[in-house]
Amino acid sequence: MPEGSGALAPARSDFVAEALNGLTAPRKSLPPKFFYDDAGCTLFGAITELPEYYPTRTELGILRDIAGDLAALVPPGAALVEYGASDEAKAAILFAALDVDAYVPIDIAHQALTALKSRLRWSHRAVALHPIAADFLAPVKLPAAIGAMPKLGFFPGSTIGNLDPPDAIAFLRQVRTTLGVCASLLIGVDLEKSPDILVPAYDDAAGVTAAFNLNMLTRLNREADADFDLDLFAHRAVWNDTAKRIEMHLESLVAQSVRVAGRTIRFRAGETIHTENSYKFSIERFAGLATRAGWHVARSWTDAERLFSVHLLS
Incomplete structure (x- = not known):
C-alpha cells in the first residue's frame, strides 16, 4: 500500500467511475483496493492482530x-x-x-x-x-x-x-x-x-473485519458524494466450497435507494455488494496456477x- 513515482490512487473521476460500474452491474461489487484509505489501512493492521486471523x-x-x-x-x-x-x-x-x-x-x-x-x-x-x-x-x-x-x-x-x-x-x-x-x-x-477456521478469520467476534468492510461505504460517502447509511448494511463472510474461496459482502438490510455521484442505486432487502474474494489453495493447485503463468515452483514450505x-x- 502506498511514495515515489506513480499515482497515489485512482483519480477521483476514475474512482467514481469504477464504483458506479460495480454498483450498477447485475451483481453489485466493489474492488478490494477501495478498502485501503487511511482508516482502512489502520483497520487492516488491527485485523492482523486478531486471535481469529491466523495468516x-x-x-x-x-x-x-x-x-x-x-x-x-x-x-x-x-x-x-x-x-x-x-x-x-x-x-x-x-x-x-x-x-x-x-x-x-x-x-x-x-x-x-x-x-x-x-x-x-x-x-x-x-x-x-x-x-x-x-x-x-x-x-x-x-x-x-x-x-x-x-x-x-x-x-x-x-x-x-x-x-x-x-x-x-x-x-x-x-x-x-x-x-x-x-x-x-x-x-x-x-x-x-475447515470453514470453522476460515469464516471466523473473516468475521471476528470483535467486529473489526465488519468495520473494515463497512469503511468502504464511508469512503464512498466522502469521495463519491454518496449517502450510504451504514446502519442499513451488514458485513457478511461466507465460504463458497465450489469455488474454494471466502467471500466478503455488504448486505442491504432493507429495500432502499442510495445516491452515488448523482446516480440512484437501488437495493433489494438482502441484496449484497460483493467486496472481496479470498481463494484458498492446495499445494498442488497453486503449483498448477504458477506453472500456467510461466513460473516453476523451486521450493515450498x-x-x-x-x-x-x-x-x-x-
Missing part, C-alpha cells in the same frame, strides 16, 4: 523458519521488490537473512508507504529505498537504479487469493515481465482448511499445522 502470524513464523534456506537460494546484492507493501514487518525478516542492497515497496496507500520509508531510513540505512505508489495490478516500471541487480519479488499475505484465477495468472505473468530474466518470486499462499504456505518461484 499474518503464521506466515511470519514460516519466513523466520526458512530464512536460512532462502539465504542459500537468493543471490547476494539483490533488489527486493514487494507487491502490496503496507509495512516492512515481513520484508525485515528478509533484510536480516539475505544480502539485500535495494528495496522497492509498491502499494496504493500513499500514507502507509511514506511512514514505511521514514521508519526504514532509521532501521535499515544500508538498503537503498525506491518506493512506488501505484496499483500493483497495473504494469509497474522498476527504478533504473536496480536494473543490474538480481531481483527477488515478494508477494506475501496470500493477496494472490484476492484475484480470480485468470487474473491471478495474468498478474503472475506480468510480474515475470517486470522482474525480468533470472528473477525469483517469494509468495505467500493460504491453504484450504508450510507451518506444522498446514494452515499457510510460502513458495519460491523461479
Whole structure:
C-alpha cells in the first residue's frame, strides 16, 4: 500500500467511475483496493492482530523458519521488490537473512508507504529505498537504479487469493515481465482448511473485519458524494466450497435507494455488494496456477499445522 513515482490512487473521476460500474452491474461489487484509505489501512493492521486471523502470524513464523534456506537460494546484492507493501514487518525478516542492497515497496496507500520509508531510513540505512505508489495490478516500471541487480519479488499475505484465477495468472505473468530474466518470486499462499477456521478469520467476534468492510461505504460517502447509511448494511463472510474461496459482502438490510455521484442505486432487502474474494489453495493447485503463468515452483514450505504456505518461484 502506498511514495515515489506513480499515482497515489485512482483519480477521483476514475474512482467514481469504477464504483458506479460495480454498483450498477447485475451483481453489485466493489474492488478490494477501495478498502485501503487511511482508516482502512489502520483497520487492516488491527485485523492482523486478531486471535481469529491466523495468516499474518503464521506466515511470519514460516519466513523466520526458512530464512536460512532462502539465504542459500537468493543471490547476494539483490533488489527486493514487494507487491502490496503496507509495512516492512515481513520484508525485515528478509533484510536480516539475505544480502539485500535495494528495496522497492509498491502499494496504493500513499500514507502507509511514506511512514514505511521514514521508519526504514532509521532501521535499515544500508538498503537503498525506491518506493512506488501505484496499483500493483497495473504494469509497474522498476527504478533504473536496480536494473543490474538480481531481483527477488515478494508477494506475501496470500493477496494472490484476492484475484480470480485468470487474473491471478495474468498478474503472475506480468510480474515475470517486470522482474525480468533470472528473477525469483517469494509468495505467500493460504491453504484450504475447515470453514470453522476460515469464516471466523473473516468475521471476528470483535467486529473489526465488519468495520473494515463497512469503511468502504464511508469512503464512498466522502469521495463519491454518496449517502450510504451504514446502519442499513451488514458485513457478511461466507465460504463458497465450489469455488474454494471466502467471500466478503455488504448486505442491504432493507429495500432502499442510495445516491452515488448523482446516480440512484437501488437495493433489494438482502441484496449484497460483493467486496472481496479470498481463494484458498492446495499445494498442488497453486503449483498448477504458477506453472500456467510461466513460473516453476523451486521450493515450498508450510507451518506444522498446514494452515499457510510460502513458495519460491523461479
